[in-house]
Amino acid sequence: MHDLLEAFRLVAAPDVLVAILASAIYGLVVGSLPGLSATMATALLVPVTFWLSPIAAIATIITASAMAIFSGDIPGCLLRIPGTPASAAYTDEAYAMTRKGQAEMALGAGLWFSAIGGIVGTLSLVLMAPLLAEMALSFSTYEYFWLAFLGLMCATLVARSSPIKAIASMLLGLLISCIGMENPAGTPRFTFGLTDLLGGIEPIPALVGVFAVSEVMRAMVTAEPPKLPKRKFGSILANQWMLTKKYQWPMWRGNIIGIIIGVLPGAGADMAAWVSYAMSKRFSKEPEKFGTGHPEGLVEAGASNNASLASGWVPSLLFGIPGDTITAIAIGVLYMKGLNPGPTLFTERASSMYALYIIFIIANIIMIPLGIMMIRAASVILRAPRAGVMPVIILLCAVGSYATGNNLFAVVLVGLFGMLGFVMEKNGYPVAALVLGIVMGSMVEQSFITSLIKSDGDVMPFFERPVSAVLAALTFSALLWPVGVWIWNRIRHPRLPAGGATG
């Protein structure tokens, strides 16, 4: 009880409240601009968090990411261009509703069910994290190795691409994480004689390059999205209660799927939305209406992507294993602020954890009024010319990455990672897997090498301990899943040429 009161005191500090409000507006604007994703919004926030108190720093990340995931729905609905990848799954559906004259209902559903999803996801975090923390206290390096490896495998499994390319991206990330002398032996590796590389490659320049610079590069070769016609909106929340009652089951299913996908290390909001939209269509009583402006899929997937956002913090807080690319950034901020992820965080810093839950709830509640304001202002904000926004993004990439270490080498890295991300994306290599490889590389290696040293080079302890055996089984099934799908497709459609993508 004392911890809870302390948490309220922490959140009620003026700097935290200002941080929540400012990052909410920032997240809403950035998320709504096509091409600027929630991950990028969060990555560009990191230099700002340096100068904030720990709770305010976490608050900015939580609030900005939640808002950005919602406001990605706005251009998707009005222009058929998803503002963030997490909205891509149901963009066609939302746009079809706009064309039927139901733009208010589509936007309202995005907002209302995003907020519900966020709150349900937070409750799952509150319930699940302490239970898992008890279990995690008994984990040794063997379990940590499998957890980290499982996270990497999940990241490759859910990528909407060739699983082999996804694994290659992930391995490339791990290889990049080998650079420097931050390995168990402290030997400088792959530094090519450059002192700047001795400290290794930090995840932040890689993230900014891959998610922000490569997006500016894409803007260089694509035509500008169409301008939004000025329009007036009716009541945004008018029909939402009716939708909530009518589509209660899809909503809960979306929440639960979102939570499960969020908890899986490595799989994030965009995947939650794709899976939930597909589930909704599969189990709907009227699947023929999907694609023609039917709100059911919107309800389920809109709730799902925001639910996954909160539950993605479970593996991050407990094990330091990112649930998605946004929490990959958050973990860096947690370490920087002395809130090192791990099960003891829940026993020793309980008030900080409660404060985190409270911030999640606040963010999802203020999402509704601020979201309505954002929808009404969208026709002005979405008129911002791309040629005016992207140059500022480039400048922020340069200054932001420089600010993380006052080192110009970080800016060089941002430029190089931008090119790498652009080329990879163009050729079907998922960049999220690369980033997770970079973020988790040192953890995978540390736990792997330490375990091998402990067991004198014997691999049996990796499978003999009960929890690690279960985790190993999960990892191998994730690894073999694409093979199974491939064989299944061969048996069902023996003569069909390459097509029918599943997975």
Added chain:
Amino acid sequence: MQLSDRVTGAVLIALGGAAAIFGARLPAVPGQDVGPAAFPMLIGGGLALCGGLIAFGIGHSFEVPEEGDDPAPPGSLHLGRLRPLIPTALLFFYVLAVERLGFLPTAAVVVLLAAIALGARLRLAIPLAIIAPLCVHLAFYKLLRVPLPAGILPAPW
């Protein structure tokens, strides 16, 4: 920058092979079987294997085809296929010039060139190149205390 799977696969084989070979040459820690060489060798080997599979087109059926490139926006610089390199080139210019010229002039050049490359009219690009660096400088130098170099044109604050 659409490359065939054979090309990207070959690059991965070369990269993975190089990582494994150079990783194997790393000095071992005395008295221990597994040292700094183990992980790069494992990763390099895996990468080379994946590269081989990709080059032979295995797993291609899972891919979602990406939409092709749209034509370049009108009224912009005609650099053809080098256009995507502009952002990286601007960042490298920033790294080389910022110490000598100072933050404000360098940032103004970066913003101006990026805006023009994206097809902005000068009516938009020039005011943006003046205002954006000042705002960024104010936010990062004054509020966040990042030591941005002053160079030839110090900020008024």
